[in-house]
Amino acid sequence: MRAEAMELDLSGLPEELIFLLSLLGRTSPDQHLIRELGAVLDWDRFMKLAMHHRVYPLAYIKLKEAYAASVPPGVMESLHRQYQSNTVKMLHLSREMSRVYERLDEAGVRTLLLKGPALAFQLYGDLAHRTSKDLDILVSPDEVERAEDVLLQLGYELMDYRALGNWKKKSHHLSYEHKEHRTQVEVHWRLNPHFSKSYSFEKLWERKRAVALANQTFHCLGNEDQLHYLTDHGARHGWFRLRWLMDIERLLPQISGTRLRDVLKQHGGKHHVGQALILSSQLLSAEIPGELEELARDAKARRLADQALFYVSRIVQLNPVPEKSVAWHYYRYLFSLMSTRQKIAYLLNKTLPSSRDALLLPLPKPLYFLYYPLRPLLWFWRRFRQQSA
Template sequence: MIKAAKIDLSDISNELSFLLFILRDVQELDEKRIREYASNNMKWDSFIQLTLHHRVYPIVYLKLNQIRSSLIPADIMEMLRYHYNSNIIKMMQLTREMNKICDKLSDDSIRTILLKGPTLAIQLYGDMSHRTSKDLDILLDVEDVERAEEVMTRLGYELEDKHSLNHNWKEKMHHLSFRHKENSVQVEIHWRLNPNSSDSHSFNRLWGRRNNVLLLNREFHCLGNEDLLYYLADHGARHAWFRLRWLMDIDRLMPKIDSGKMHDYFRQYGGQSFTGQAFILASNLLDSKIPHSMNQVTNNKKALRLAKTSLFFIKRIVKLNPVPEKSVVWHYFRYTLSLMTGRQRARYLLNHLEPNVEDMSLLPLYKPFHFLYVPLRPFLWFWRNIINN
């Protein structure tokens, strides 16, 4: 096992430092170590705020509850217990919906791969109560998207995306979002792993490498380990790792990775830089043990630069999804561009010159006049984000 290059953590808060200590897989979480942090002017309100923001309260509650330290305020433990129990109910609800949706899609001969949700919790943590999820993410073949949309409608889900306004929506988007009319469960139907993935990650190839998870006495299909690492690292990188939950996933997945297979995977699909970023952050923040054979992934200048840059977002309580807060927009824009390859940057900038659903909704134009959206885009963006915000 190796340690990744060190990054400067000297300016992180005492509350974040304590949170990271709890999340590490250590045996020294005892009264003495808690006292060290508690005596350093611990702001418990900030600690609970960080724990909830990073969506790691199930693990934090379980570890602190096991210690039962008198140094942890009773109201903090009660709040953690409340959110832990609420998450169990949420995960049970998602599991019930996942079972129902997968059954109906299967009835229509639509194959499904579960990307996150309860199956990921089982796959990485062994217990669905140990991880949080706000929605279900289901990957399927691009050819099955319209039929899946019909199934979701029959199940009482309403489409939240106005994709019908754009004729090439499958090329410009990578998922559709649905919300149930009664129980408010959110479901995303994906046909690509991420916005930039190409035919190299076709559904049939992912299906051929899939893993299975047993839940509710039935098997659900999920990504194979190498595909899952690529997907989780890419997802976390695109969101600048502003939630520690995503790094916890990387930490739990790392021991399951076959280094030889992963190097072959990188040669075929790329992804070394954002995977290296994930490993460097996990090593520094969570003390994750990186296999020695993966040394070249972390010994990468771009990966180290990305890891240092993303600390800006980890150390603050910020929201970057679905849109970044105004206070960090410029930081996030520069970070996003630094993450991309030259070709991806060019495609990203070109895509922003083309009309999108928001433009068409704000200023509907007949199709022959769609070319006007290009010069009008800066004005429409300004109206949406500045005037109407």
Template structure:
């Protein structure tokens, strides 16, 4: 196996070490080894980790063959969540088909970013990956049309952006929910929040792949675009869910190393890919192609991988907003991802009033200028005090 730079994993709990062993795709876990771990495990803490990291489907299947060493209540809990997830993924697939068909009818091209399509792409089985919502990418010029389509399908927008003329530059997706269908959907028009992202929708559409799901065909990102998207997304969220790293470990064997290396040199994101490769290699024993190992040797990639271990090794909730104890560590981590110019743009962007500020403190239009000096206090109230 090609080796990336070592990341210190010596301080992981026994529960986390066993969880990682179960998630290693090529690991042959014999009963004797499993018994060695099981004898010292806090099974309640283990289940909590599996649920937090959203990896319980694969964990359940691995443990099912070793059920004799697992407490019955633990297996029943994992079985319940595994079966619930299977039904959830089937419901999402049905809704994905309905939305994709409606968008196509309205002349809107769409690409599935995660959800059931990613489960089939990387795992070959809907039930082996979890998803709470659908993420759909459309052309920026079609966002307003997509909003109308979602409204026609009975979806309600989570945020109102009419009062903000710069909403498409500030944000990269809109959230929608359907009460009766209990479905959540995000309509994206960029792969990430960076307003100067080099990817254009026509380019992504040209490189798209077709993925069959439940007898239907859907579009997904091409392999290199998908790796870029997943590593960028994971880095921004500090990899606080192991599910995202398992995605990387599953995707790596299917990428073309030399072409991927050229892709990241052209589009950027090499540091984030290096971070992902380091973590996937250290935690999941992913085999990183030799042509891509150079991405793992940079000082920043190594530092970011080590910093991410703080959020991976324990239960830290960062979504939809960081828990109070993680606000400052996560802010520090987020700024460390950026170059100096990006840090200034990030800080300036977050000094601008946003939709949350207007909802938290409605002001009439003549007094909108007050949002600028008040914004730091509104942010502190939402994330620290309240």
């Protein structure tokens, strides 16, 4: 059931985005509408939106199945090339996922896969229907170093600068890249960088689910933990890619309201889930299960959904660093996502020195204590350099 009381004002969305949303939603447009729109759409902008939102595989499939005759040949050819390229990349990622997962398992490192090929298969039934730029894995905080040893043995290199001893507290993942084929792997030991109540890895492991792919079984987050993680991730990034909302729309039928309420009671995040429900309902015609409707009626979730439309309707980059045109708008939005406790923890964490401080101003180890009083100056210096770049 759709959350009719939570209607969003979509009048400001460009026609090309409305058309893209109609292709991706549960109710596809009819042929008459396609012909009408085809005559007035800016197809270059449509392609830019499909690529930016990382939904071009599904857009290509939908257009090819029923509407190819109404689309300029050049657009279909471009979408086809991108679809084929993504298929090759996802097959490569899948093979590398299998290799990394197997070696971690042999080393005794318990691993939960986040997003990537496993999520593509779980939600879409076909690796080629979703895009992924890297592999994300979650391990116990106590097993991060062992996971790193495995990756180094496989030919990966650490891409993050790690100088100070508080890196596990300051961050929630490390990035690695293979020296030859440039595959990227992120090793997470925490799901959220902004210090919400941290999940216990042991609890996540108890609730894990198995995904069978290519005669191999992988472990992933349980459905309700997966929804909590995906909505938190999407909210933190302003839902600036529709791909993340497509994941929510596909995952909703697999969710138990009772188990989800237990997860939200333990870890918070109901406003993020409500925001995702509203956006997926209004933009993609997703059906909200009756037992989750209350979350979509939440007033704060509605405000957050309105705020996210600012990013959905534009072609903007918010990750890893928001572009200048929206930077302060995004930081205010990011802060509005947090509870009072999270805001306090976030601000306190900002007072702690980071490895980036050591990179900006290298000091000998006996003088590391100076990073504490110098922290505000280094933070402003780094921000100034980013804005000036």
